[in-house]
Amino acid sequence: MTELAQPRPREITQEIQKIQESYDAFKAKGLKLNLTRGKPSTAQLNLSADLLSLPGAADYFAEGANDCRNYGILQGLAEARRLFSDIMGAAPEQVVVANNSSLALMHDTVVYALLKGTCEGSTPWSKLHEVAFLCPVPGYDRHFKICEDYGIRMIPVALREDGPDMHAVEQLTAQDPSIKAMWCVPKYSNPTGIVYSDAVIERLAAMKTAATDFRLYWDNAYAVHHLTHERIEIANIIELCARHGHPNRPFVFGSTSKVTLAGSGLALFAGSRENVNWLLSRFTPRTIGPDKINQLRHVRFLKNEAGILQLMEGHRALIAPKFQRVLEIFDDKLAHIPNVTWTRPKGGYFITLNVPNGCARRVVALAKGAGIELTPAGATHPYGKDPDDSTIRIAPTFPELAEVEQAAEGVALCVLVATAENVGLARA
Amino acid sequence: MTELAQPRPREITQEIQKIQESYDAFKAKGLKLNLTRGKPSTAQLNLSADLLSLPGAADYFAEGANDCRNYGILQGLAEARRLFSDIMGAAPEQVVVANNSSLALMHDTVVYALLKGTCEGSTPWSKLHEVAFLCPVPGYDRHFKICEDYGIRMIPVALREDGPDMHAVEQLTAQDPSIKAMWCVPKYSNPTGIVYSDAVIERLAAMKTAATDFRLYWDNAYAVHHLTHERIEIANIIELCARHGHPNRPFVFGSTSKVTLAGSGLALFAGSRENVNWLLSRFTPRTIGPDKINQLRHVRFLKNEAGILQLMEGHRALIAPKFQRVLEIFDDKLAHIPNVTWTRPKGGYFITLNVPNGCARRVVALAKGAGIELTPAGATHPYGKDPDDSTIRIAPTFPELAEVEQAAEGVALCVLVATAENVGLARA
Numbered sequence: 001m002t003e004l005a006q007p008r009p010r011e012i013t014q015e016i017q018k019i020q021e022s023y024d025a026f027k028a029k030g031l032k033l034n035l036t037r038g039k040p041s042t043a044q045l046n047l048s049a050d051l052l053s054l055p056g057a058a059d060y061f062a063e064g065a066n067d068c069r070n071y072g073i074l075q076g077l078a079e080a081r082r083l084f085s086d087i088m089g090a091a092p093e094q095v096v097v098a099n100n101s102s103l104a105l106m107h108d109t110v111v112y113a114l115l116k117g118t119c120e121g122s123t124p125w126s127k128l129h130e131v132a133f134l135c136p137v138p139g140y141d142r143h144f145k146i147c148e149d150y151g152i153r154m155i156p157v158a159l160r161e162d163g164p165d166m167h168a169v170e171q172l173t174a175q176d177p178s179i180k181a182m183w184c185v186p187k188y189s190n191p192t193g194i195v196y197s198d199a200v201i202e203r204l205a206a207m208k209t210a211a212t213d214f215r216l217y218w219d220n221a222y223a224v225h226h227l228t229h230e231r232i233e234i235a236n237i238i239e240l241c242a243r244h245g246h247p248n249r250p251f252v253f254g255s256t257s258k259v260t261l262a263g264s265g266l267a268l269f270a271g272s273r274e275n276v277n278w279l280l281s282r283f284t285p286r287t288i289g290p291d292k293i294n295q296l297r298h299v300r301f302l303k304n305e306a307g308i309l310q311l312m313e314g315h316r317a318l319i320a321p322k323f324q325r326v327l328e329i330f331d332d333k334l335a336h337i338p339n340v341t342w343t344r345p346k347g348g349y350f351i352t353l354n355v356p357n358g359c360a361r362r363v364v365a366l367a368k369g370a371g372i373e374l375t376p377a378g379a380t381h382p383y384g385k386d387p388d389d390s391t392i393r394i395a396p397t398f399p400e401l402a403e404v405e406q407a408a409e410g411v412a413l414c415v416l417v418a419t420a421e422n423v424g425l426a427r428a
Numbered sequence: 429m430t431e432l433a434q435p436r437p438r439e440i441t442q443e444i445q446k447i448q449e450s451y452d453a454f455k456a457k458g459l460k461l462n463l464t465r466g467k468p469s470t471a472q473l474n475l476s477a478d479l480l481s482l483p484g485a486a487d488y489f490a491e492g493a494n495d496c497r498n499y500g501i502l503q504g505l506a507e508a509r510r511l512f513s514d515i516m517g518a519a520p521e522q523v524v525v526a527n528n529s530s531l532a533l534m535h536d537t538v539v540y541a542l543l544k545g546t547c548e549g550s551t552p553w554s555k556l557h558e559v560a561f562l563c564p565v566p567g568y569d570r571h572f573k574i575c576e577d578y579g580i581r582m583i584p585v586a587l588r589e590d591g592p593d594m595h596a597v598e599q600l601t602a603q604d605p606s607i608k609a610m611w612c613v614p615k616y617s618n619p620t621g622i623v624y625s626d627a628v629i630e631r632l633a634a635m636k637t638a639a640t641d642f643r644l645y646w647d648n649a650y651a652v653h654h655l656t657h658e659r660i661e662i663a664n665i666i667e668l669c670a671r672h673g674h675p676n677r678p679f680v681f682g683s684t685s686k687v688t689l690a691g692s693g694l695a696l697f698a699g700s701r702e703n704v705n706w707l708l709s710r711f712t713p714r715t716i717g718p719d720k721i722n723q724l725r726h727v728r729f730l731k732n733e734a735g736i737l738q739l740m741e742g743h744r745a746l747i748a749p750k751f752q753r754v755l756e757i758f759d760d761k762l763a764h765i766p767n768v769t770w771t772r773p774k775g776g777y778f779i780t781l782n783v784p785n786g787c788a789r790r791v792v793a794l795a796k797g798a799g800i801e802l803t804p805a806g807a808t809h810p811y812g813k814d815p816d817d818s819t820i821r822i823a824p825t826f827p828e829l830a831e832v833e834q835a836a837e838g839v840a841l842c843v844l845v846a847t848a849e850n851v852g853l854a855r856a
Contacts, residue, residue, distance in 0.1 A: 037499070045497040049485040052721065057477040069473040069480075069689040071465070099527050100719040107714040111539055115554065115578060126543065126554055142713070149713040150543060261497040264721040285570070285577040286535040291528040291719065293480065293692040 016420040023370065023413050031371040033407040038190070038349035039398040040262050040315070047314045048260040054297040062299075068292035074283050075276070080266065080295040086305055087223050088254055089236040090270035096279055098290050102255035102267040106217060107146050109251055109269075112282040113180070114150060118213040119248055119278035125180060133217075134172060134182035136164040138352060138380035138391045140190040143183040143219070147382070154382035155179065159192060163200035170207045177210035181217055187234050188222035191380055191393035192352040193345020198235040205240035205249065216241075218252045222348040224312045225258060227320045230346060231309075238270060247272040256298060258349065259311060266298055322396040326351055326408040333412035337419050342394075351394040352380075353411070359418045360389045366414035372407050444848045451798065451841050459799040461835040466618070466777035467826040468690050468743070475742045476688040482725040490727075496720035502711050503704070508694065508723040514733055515651050516682055517664040518698035524707055526718050530683035530695040534645060535574050537679055537697075540710040541608070542578060546641040547676055547706035553608060561645075562600060562610035564592040566780060566808030566819045568618040571611040571647070575810070582810035583607065587620060591628035598635045605638035609645055615662050616650035619808055619821035620780040621773020626663040633668035633677065644669075646680045650776040652740045653686060655748045658774060659737075666698065675700040684726065686777065687739060694726055750824040754779055754836040761840035765847050770822075779822040780808075781839070787846045788817045794842035800835050 060068050062077045075081065076097025085092045098105055114126040125131045132153040135144060139159065147154050155172060158165040163186070173179050184204070186196040196204075204216060218237050226232065241249040248271070256265035269279060302308050327344060330353070334340045339356040355363055360377035367374045375393040378384040394411070396404045488497050490505045503509065504525025513520045526533055542554040553559045560581040563572060567587065575582050583600060586593040591614070601607050612632070614624040624632075632644060646665050654660065669677040676699070684693035697707060730736050755772060758781070762768045767784040783791055788805035795802045803821040806812040822839070824832045 039499055042495065045488075045495065048497075052483055052485045052488060053481045055480055057480045060473075060480060067470065067473065069476075069691060071467055071685070071690045073691075101715040101717075104715045111543065114543060115539065142716075145713045257499075261721065262499045263497060263501075263717055264719045285573045287529040287532045288570075289529075289691055291692045291722065293689065294719065294722070 012420075012423065016423075019413070019416045019420050023366065023417050026410050026413055027370040029371070031406060031410070033371055033399060033403055033410065034373040035395050035399070035404075035407050035411070036373045036375045037398070038258070038395045040258055041318065041398050041400070043318050044315055044397070045261060047311060048301065051260055051264075051297055051301050054300050055293065059300070060293065060296065062292065062296055066292075068296045071288040073289050073292055074280055074287070076290055077292055077295045077299065079299045083299055083302060083304065083308075084254065084266075084268050087308070088220075088252055088268055088270035090238050090252065094238070094270050094273060094276055096269040096276060097295055098267040098269065100257070100264055100267060100291075100294070102219070102221065102253045102257070103142055105267050105269050106143070106219065106251075106253055108282070109217075109279065110146055110150060110152070112279075113213075113215075116282065118215070119274045120213045122213040128178065130178040132176065132179045134164070134169060134179060135382050136183065136189075137382070138191050138386075138393070139183060140185060140219070141375070141379040141384070143217070144382045144384075153178070156382055159189065159194065161194055163194070163196035163204075166200055166203045166207075170203065173207060173209040173211070173214060175210060179209070180211050180213065181215040183217050183219065185219050185221060186237070187220060187232065188225060188227075188345055188348025190221065190348065191350040191391075192343045193348050193350060194343070195232050195346070196234055201235040201237055202240055205237060205246065206244040214246075214249060216250045218250045220252060220254050221258070223254055224308055225349070226312065226316060226347045227323055228346045232346060238272070242272070248274050251275065256302075258315070259308060260298060260301070264294065266295060319397045322399075322401055322404045323351065325401060325405050326394060326396050329405065329408040329412055333409070334415055337415065340415055340419065349395060349397055351396065353392040353394055353415070354390055355392060355415055356419055356422055357388045357390050359415075359422055360386060360392050362418040362421070363392060363411070363414045366417055367411055370410050370414065372410045372414075374411070440851065447841070447844045447848050451794070451845050454838050454841055455798045457799070459834060459838070461799055461827060461831055461838065462801040463823050463827070463832075463835050463839070464801045464803045465826070466686070466823045468686055469746065469826050469828070471746050472743055472825070473689060475739060475746075476729065479688055479692075479725055479729050482728050483721065487728065488721065488724070490720065490724055494720075496724045499716040501717050501720055502708055502715070504718055505720055505723045505727065507727045511727055511730060511732065511736075512682065512694075512696050515736070516648075516680055516696055516698035518666050518680065522666070522698050522701060522704055524697040524704060525723055526695040526697065528685070528692055528695060528719075528722070530647070530649065530681045530685070531570055533695050533697050534571070534647065534679075534681055536710070537645075537707065538574055538578060538580070540707075541641075541643075544710065546643070547702045548641045550641040556606065558606040560604065560607045562592070562597060562607060563810050564611065564617075565810070566619050566814075566821070567611060568613060568647070569803070569807040569812070571645070572810045572812075581606070584810055587617065587622065589622055591622070591624035591632075594628055594631045594635075598631065601635060601637040601639070601642060603638060607637070608639050608641065609643040611645050611647065613647050613649060614665070615648060615660065616653060616655075616773055616776025618649065618776065619778035619819075620771045621776050621778060622771070623660050623774070624662055629663040629665055630668055633665060633674065634672040642674075642677060644678045646678045648680060648682050649686070651682055652736060653777070654740065654744060654775045655751055656774045660774060666700070670700070676702050679703065686743070687736060688726060688729070692722065694723060747825045750827075750829055750832045751779065753829060753833050754822060754824050757833065757836040757840055761837070762843055765843065768843055768847065777823060777825055779824065781820040781822055781843070782818055783820060783843055784847055784850055785816045785818050787843075787850055788814060788820050790846040790849070791820060791839070791842045794845055795839055798838050798842065800838045800842075802839070
């Protein structure tokens with residue numbers, strides 16, 4: 001081995017001192033930076049400025065002469081269901097268009113299954129001794145929060161380059177009837193950006209499950225959220241599940257929160273006719289219908305799928321450079337650090353930064369000390385506990401490019417400090 | 429008794445034949461009329477036409493420089509909470525502004541209590557052997573549907589001129605800890621239009637309940653929906669409950685569905701700080717926030733409470749004549765019929781028509797035969813069963829005045845036919 005690979009203690013000390021000085025200098029700038037949440041930036045929201053004055057005073061009839069201003073139409077406007085049909089991978093009759101939050105749809109389907117059971121007429125999940133969900137990790141904290149809140153046991157499975165560890169998934173679901181569902185972000189996963197391969201998706205559709213009403217919570221949040229010219233398409237989970245004799249397995253969710261306006265978009269659901277009928281029967285005591293004017297507004301603004309894809313090009317032009325810059329800075333500063341890696345997503349809203357075991361919380365704390373808010377370490381894992389303490393989620397979309405750059409430089413410095421401390425500790 | 433009060437059988441037969449001929453003639457017109465649901469008319473919706481192009485492309489900041497287009501602000505915009513504070517009878521901090529359906533808020537508070545218990549930290553209601561709600565009858569079918577759907581036992585109590593039969597309410601709630609709540613439409617009640625007296629409201633606030641987490645589901649849906657110049661105000665249930673040591677008793681609900689747009693309004697909640705914190709903690713796993721652009725749109729359009737009241741004057745001008753016409757026709761055609769009465773609401777959306785016991789379903793069927801849709805008889809009672817089969821809900825707001833007139837004439841004819849048949853049967 002070279003001298004460089006086996007530096008003498010004094011050289012290490014000097015190196016650590018240098019890193020510490022850089023960190024202190026960064027800290028001294030007193031910046032306020034935030035890479036915590038997957039929020040669109042102001043410039044992205046501006047792309048949908050026209051929505052704010054639509055549909056206009058004279059435009060309130062949907063097709064079939066439905067007055068969108070009045071009550072009704074529980075499933076959502078026919079033209080809105082058609083607009084999102086291809087993206088959701090289901091016929092318009094199998095699509096439900098709801099209000100502004102797909103998380104709310106996911107939450108509510110969990111709640112309905114707990115209180116009333118699924119469309120198979122199964123025992124309400126809350127009456128069972130135990131209910132568990134498979135949770136590919138790292139994953140989305142808000143999925144895990146729903147489980148935690150309702151006492152649903154979370155079983156982590158590893159998320160790999162091509163999707164969840166299917167050997168583990170198949171073994172677990174085949175044996176344990178208390179495993180009722182699995183969280184999936186199949187495309188441009190939150191937070192690693194990976195895409196489920198067709199082979200993985202087919203295995204998810206085909207696998208035997210001990211639970212007769214097993215569900216894939218298929219949160220296709222980033223269906224059209226490409227970061228490169230390559231528009232990755234994934235296998236159609238609804239078709240594959242039907243083909244393998246499990247038509248009711250997938251609950252597919254989507255949203256325009258990161259297409260139009262984050263707070264005022266549309267939430268989407270798709271599934272088998274049985275699942276759609278079940279969901280509508282669950283909606284019936286709850287509401288007389290969704291905000292159809294907002295649906296009409298979106299139909300007028302987005303027009304058709306080409307309109308959606310064109311709008312997404314605008315988003316890509318704004319956010320791809322931010323991802324690019326983070327990756328360049330990590331490449332530049334961190335490439336030589338052992339056990340530090342990061343993902344290179346082709347879509348979605350996040351980069352995952354993997355640091356040596358035991359370092360993630362320290363990096364986040366150092367970042368906070370330097371004025372950079374990061375998602376809490378552990379948030380990507382069930383119960384907020386990353387057993388390796390190694391995963392950090394980076395969300396570069398919201399700040400301006402110059403701030404993203406500063407923040408990425410700062411984070412890289414924090415990783416250097418934390419790993420240097422680690423080495424120091426290991427040698428101490 | 430006079431001859432008229434004791435007619436001879438032949439005269440009765442002739443009278444019945446005349447009524448039957450009038451009914452047949454009405455039927456022959458082949459009309460399609462609908463008095464089923466409390467929907468605003470097209471002209472009413474037109475009053476809020478400006479909403480359809482608000483807030484405009486450049487207007488998206490709420491106070492505190494909050495970009496309404498982005499995620500967040502779980503409790504709703506501060507200015508929206510302030511706008512509805514007086515109407516809800518609570519400080520803005522105690523108001524929550526949500527999406528487009530107050531029924532959804534009611535449903536969700538039931539669901540949260542079932543799965544998680546109330547803010548007192550009580551056992552989740554779904555874990556109890558039995559949960560019951562008091563249901564003043566006649567009442568609102570959609571309230572009852574929520575109970576029916578989740579297996580909550582409904583206990584009817586009589587609704588009188590000044591509110592529910594408080595003697596029954598006090599006795600039941602004092603004795604039975606499974607009685608967890610009571611549905612109330614305290615002002616311009618659905619469907620009778622009665623207003624709870626201050627004395628009744630005080631008794632509801634003060635009464636001892638065996639359940640330690642008893643709730644008044646206070647659906648003040650018609651808070652500003654006056655039909656006369658008299659703007660009736662009711663006692664403040666939040667203040668009274670607090671004064672009597674039961675601050676968490678009321679869940680107050682409101683809505684702009686019948687102020688602005690029925691499908692695209694705002695849903696409102698108010699209660700104690702503990703209840704608000706509880707509700708927000710229940711929202712946390714469900715959503716990142718409500719549609720704030722729609723809240724900003726409403727703030728810009730309604731401006732202040734005076735703006736709301738002025739808009740409601742516009743509604744009154746459109747719907748009061750419809751109520752008036754129905755009452756005139758009933759007065760004209762039905763005043764002499766024994767055991768036929770109707771309410772004269774000073775606000776709200778409904779008239780209750782009381783027919784002799786055993787006649788309501790027959791009237792609704794006769795109306796249907798003559799092309800007039802009425803709310804199914806029984807809908808005003810738990811499980812859709814009116815034990816006396818005597819209550820009919822009339823909803824005159826949606827059709828044009830000329831149609832309301834035709835429909836009221838038709839309904840009056842149907843009452844005449846049904847009561848004549850009744851007399852015939854009694855004598856047969």
